[in-house]
Amino acid sequence: MGKQYQDFGDGGDSKSPDKLQALEIPVNMEGKRVLDLGCNAGFFCIEAAKRGATCIGIEANSQWFDEAVLNAGKYGFSDRIEFINGNWADEVSRLDEKFDYIFWLSAIHYEKNQRTMVKNILSVIKPDGVFILECGLIGCPGDGPVASQVTRAGGSSVLHFSLEYLRTRMMAGLFSTKLRGMSVQQEGDRVPRWVIHCYPKTRYCRIIHGDPAIGKTTHSVELARATGSVLVSSDDFFADMFAEKLAPVSVANASLMRECFNKFNKEKQSLRIDLTTDHLIESGHAGEIVEMFTKFISVDFDYVFEGYLPEPVLTLFKSKLGKMGFVIWETTRFG
Numbered sequence: 001m002g003k004q005y006q007d008f009g010d011g012g013d014s015k016s017p018d019k020l021q022a023l024e025i026p027v028n029m030e031g032k033r034v035l036d037l038g039c040n041a042g043f044f045c046i047e048a049a050k051r052g053a054t055c056i057g058i059e060a061n062s063q064w065f066d067e068a069v070l071n072a073g074k075y076g077f078s079d080r081i082e083f084i085n086g087n088w089a090d091e092v093s094r095l096d097e098k099f100d101y102i103f104w105l106s107a108i109h110y111e112k113n114q115r116t117m118v119k120n121i122l123s124v125i126k127p128d129g130v131f132i133l134e135c136g137l138i139g140c141p142g143d144g145p146v147a148s149q150v151t152r153a154g155g156s157s158v159l160h161f162s163l164e165y166l167r168t169r170m171m172a173g174l175f176s177t178k179l180r181g182m183s184v185q186q187e188g189d190r191v192p193r194w195v196i197h198c199y200p201k202t203r204y205c206r207i208i209h210g211d212p213a214i215g216k217t218t219h220s221v222e223l224a225r226a227t228g229s230v231l232v233s234s235d236d237f238f239a240d241m242f243a244e245k246l247a248p249v250s251v252a253n254a255s256l257m258r259e260c261f262n263k264f265n266k267e268k269q270s271l272r273i274d275l276t277t278d279h280l281i282e283s284g285h286a287g288e289i290v291e292m293f294t295k296f297i298s299v300d301f302d303y304v305f306e307g308y309l310p311e312p313v314l315t316l317f318k319s320k321l322g323k324m325g326f327v328i329w330e331t332t333r334f335g
């Protein structure tokens with residue numbers, strides 16, 4: 001076995017108790033399931049078990065694995081921690097449960113296929129779970145998406161990346177990331193270590209609403225392009241109704257809404273979406289409007305939804321987004 005790595009108060013140079021502090025795991029983990037990838041001699045599994053969790057630790061090195069099993073026994077947690085001697089990629093794909101916390105500490109640099117592994121991690125985390133990553137980050141927060149091979153003190157060359165690379169490449173579409181703070185630095189580190197809490201990514205609907213002709217569309221196009229979101233304009237639904245081709249959305253009372261719409265717009269050569277929307281709401285069709293807008297929304301995409309959404313349409317719209325997050329941006333004209 002190599003030199004002792006984890007520090008149970010008996011040596012080991014990785015300052016495990018200080019690292020534990022930096023991770024910011026909850027004091028009470030009663031009933032929580034924890035998965036520790038590259039668990040070494042079991043320090044973090046044992047600490048999670050002390051807080052009430054039950055754990056699985058995966059360790060490729062059989063001598064560290066044996067040490068972890070011994071340590072769990074020594075601390076009285078053999079019944080709360082299962083250790084698996086294997087490769088994290090293979091073992092994670094065999095797991096058929098979801099975890100509240102997943103630790104990947106001082107270990108991502110051992111993995112060549114890092115994004116593939118992050119996808120594997122996503123497949124075994126609960127929707128409200130936290131994936132705690134502790135690793136070296138190059139540059140400073142805000143430096144841009146940079147990644148490069150870095151030669152470590154021991155001579156091995158490993159991939160390191162910046163925070164922005166982590167956010168916009170490694171975790172893109174998979175996890176949202178929150179930089180918690182610095183981790184403990186270890187002797188010979190060439191890259192400072194950080195702790196990042198990662199949450200399974202929630203899909204977002206960014207709602208841009210306001211009066212007509214105020215610049216919503218320009219904002220929306222720019223925002224959708226920058227965020228890779230699907231762009232939807234409420235105007236399109238009304239334009240379709242006006243052009244008498246609203247067939248695709250079948251909503252409750254569609255024919256009544258349609259009748260009301262036609263009556264209101266009968267003599268008109270051009271469509272005033274704001275007045276039409278107000279009239280439909282006054283006539284009791286807010287529910288149908290919202291159903292028409294939200295029917296197509298899927299959790300597979302982020303959206304930018306722009307339109308004239310007076311109350312109660314806006315409130316109803318938000319309530320129909322379910323677990324999808326939303327940001328509301330009300331456009332106003334200055335001056």
Ligand SMILES: C[S@@+](CC[C@H](N)C(=O)[O-])C[C@H]1O[C@@H](n2cnc3c(N)ncnc32)[C@H](O)[C@@H]1O
Nearest residue numbers: 038039040059060061086087088105106107110
């Ligand atoms: C630097 S140590 C960090 C140990 C522990 N996570 C900590 O922070 O104290 C990295 C650990 O990951 C293990 N490891 C490396 N590659 C692995 C793999 N593919 N599957 C499972 N364990 C691996 C190593 O054997 C080692 O115990």
